[in-house]
Structure formats: structure tokens, C-alpha cells
Amino acid sequence: MIDYNQFLATQAVELKPSGIRRFFDVASKMENVISLGVGEPDFVTPWAIRDMAIASIEDGFTSYTANPGLLELREEIANYMERSYHLSYQPENQIIVTIGASQALDTAFRALLNPGEEVLIIEPAFVSYAALVTMAGGKPIPVSTWAENGFKVTAEQIEKAITPRTKAILLCSPNNPTGAFLNKHDLSAIAEVVKKHNLIVVSDEIYAELTYDEEYYSIATLPGMYERTIVINGFSKAFAMTGWRLGYVCAPQPIIEVMLKIHQYTTMCAPHMLQHGAIEALRNGADQVEEMRKSYRRRRNYIVEALNQIGLNCHLPGGAFYVFPSIQNTGLTSEQFAEQLLMKERVAVVPGNAFGESGEGYIRCSYATSLQQLQEAIRRIEKFLQSLGANPKV
Ligand code: PMP
Secondary structure, eight states: OOOGGGTSOHHHHTSOOOTTHHHHHHHTTSSSOEEOOOOSOSSOOOHHHHHHHHHHHHTTOOSOOOTTOOHHHHHHHHHHHHHHHOOOOOTTTSEEEESHHHHHHHHHHHHHOOTTOEEEEEESOOTHHHHHHHHTTOEEEEEEOOGGGTTOOOHHHHHHHOOTTEEEEEEESSOTTTOOOOOHHHHHHHHHHHHHTTOEEEEEOTTTTOBSSSOOOOGGGSTTTGGGEEEEEESTTTTTOGGGOOEEEEOOHHHHHHHHHHHHHHTSOSOHHHHHHHHHHHHHOHHHHHHHHHHHHHHHHHHHHHHHHHTOOOOOOSBTTEEOOBOGGGTOOHHHHHHHHHHHHOEEOEEGGGGOGGGTTBEEEEOOSOHHHHHHHHHHHHHHHHHTTOOTTO
């Protein structure tokens, strides 16, 4: 028997498997499961976008593109950033089209981090962040947020976590998994700390289109922050294009120059034909994005009210398509709750501890599924709560 660990990198072997996958491997083998688990839209990509990619294949656009992506697409991204977020980036040297926001994040950390440098990660956090920082040789430092404050991080909390080794802060608003939304006021306070300590912000803005109550602000628009922010965005969520694997990064030119070298060697470029679809998305997709946003908003309002009614305390998230209710009154851990709910009532949710320690006592439910499915899921969760004999309404 070969011990394969002798061949494998210790750091890679020691990565924790994603706490989301484990449940889905079980759920995918069961019948009649309602999944509130996966973080992706239930919509199919709008037809006009699909048509454009099909036409692109038919027209023979099967070659590599320029490393940072088609100039035409980068121009559309620059227009979109300007009109949606009042941010100006040069298509020629400040934008790279990537394989999803995922690759943009990976490349950003590789470009930023020397061994042992610290990145503050606001938890509960998207499962990839800590692993990406670690793989880039950095050290993820969790900063916990709490339900009492709507899972918003404060400037004071950030300042407390800063050490001489801190290089960057990773912000994600609206947040996965909590849906927490940082408004201009929240961001301004954080920006002051960032500038005072000479840090850089990696701003994951993948859910920027999906906000429901307040206007979206990018931290890069605040005074002195454009120079020290790497904005990451993509097509997966807003345009229902998860499987296309298209994202992008916008940043000051010296950062993009270094990121582009990494991107050249690891990826070459994003798929040519799909980039044509992305051009169509940015040119003509706004109405469809708005329709989907309204639909998510209706579902958010429904599920938050319903969860509170059946006894699971749930704050109103400002964006994305997740709710993060407390399950503390059931006396179960988040893993026990998720596992028993799946086995007994066939509803898949993600245990909050998958997103960091401060997620314990919560579950993540994605409401990117039909209202009908959500209603059925609520019925089943209520039945599950009753079977626990808990009196969660107390
Ligand atoms: N950031 C966050 C916060 C996410 O939730 C996700 C997807 N779940 C990503 C990045 C990755 O998105 P993409 O599909 O563009 O790689």
C-alpha cells in the first residue's frame, strides 16, 4: 500500500473539506429532497445571453483571447462599473476577466501575500476564503460577527484584529452566508481604519446587484479607497451564470499588472465563446437582472417572516439570497440540526459552522428556489421542530 501523503503537499492535505459539500453528497442520493443548500440562482441564464454564446461557437470563436479577456468585454465591464458603481477603470490595464470570482480571489491573494502575512476574514464567511489565503501562503485571521448586530462587522472589531503582519481585509457585502449588507456609513468607518493602518481591501462584490433595501456602495468609491481596493465581481449570481465560470477583477494598474502575470501562467484566458455571452449580459441584461432581484426580494420577505413565525429567529438580510436563522432554541448543534432535518424531513440546509466558529447555532438557507418549494420547506421545518418537542416560540 502506498502512503500517498508522502507525495502530497502537507498544506493541501491539511485543508479542511468544504462543510457544504458533505451534505450535498448525502442529499443528492436521496429522493424528494428540497434543497435550500446550494448558493446558486434557480433561474437559467437568460436566452439572449445563451444565444450569443451559441452564435459565437457557430461563428468559430474557438481560439484563445487576449490574456485579460476580450477588449470588447473589458470595455463593457468598465462601462458597467461606471454606470452601476461610479468607478472608473481603464479597460486596457485595470481589468482581468477570470474563471469566476473564485479565480479572481485566488489570483488576488497570490499577488498580495508574502509568507505568513495576515488577511482579516469577516466570519461567518464564504467557505473558500480561508483556504485561498492559506494556499497563497498567507494566514487567515477570523473576525467574528454576531446576529445582535445583523452580522455586520464594525471598524472597532477590525482595528482590534490588526497586527504588524496584517496585509489585507477581505470584505463581502452583501454577505454569504448571512446576507449582511454594509451601507455607506458602515464602509466609511472601515475605510478610515484601512487607511490608518495602510492596508488593502479585497472587496468581493459578487452579490452587489442583489440588494433589497438600501443603495449599494462599493468601498472603492470612498475617499482614498480606490487606490487600495481590489474589486472582485462576476456573472454567476446576478445574471444566473454560475456554470459559465466567468468573473472579473478591477484594481489599480500596478496590482493588475502582477495579477495578470499569474493569470497568464495559470489560466491563459477565460473561454472565448462564453465571453461573448458576457458582453450581451452587460449590454442588455439589466432588465432581467432586475426581474430576478425582485423575485428574490419577494422570497426573502416570505422566508424571513415564515421562519420567525415557526420559531426560528431570523434577522432580515439586506442582500444576496441567503437567510441565516438561529437554531439555538432547539438545543442542537448546527450540524445535528442540518443532519436530522435532512434525514427526517428531507430539507437540505447548511450548518452555520461551515462558515466559521461564529456560525455555530445557525443554519444557512438559500432562498434561490421557487416560492412553492420554500413554502413546502417551511412546512417540513415546522414539522421537524415539532418532532423535537422543542417549544421554539418561547
Ligand atoms: N464569493 C462569494 C461570496 C460567493 O458566494 C461565491 C459563490 N458561491 C463566489 C465568490 C464564487 O463565485 P464564482 O461562481 O464567480 O466563482
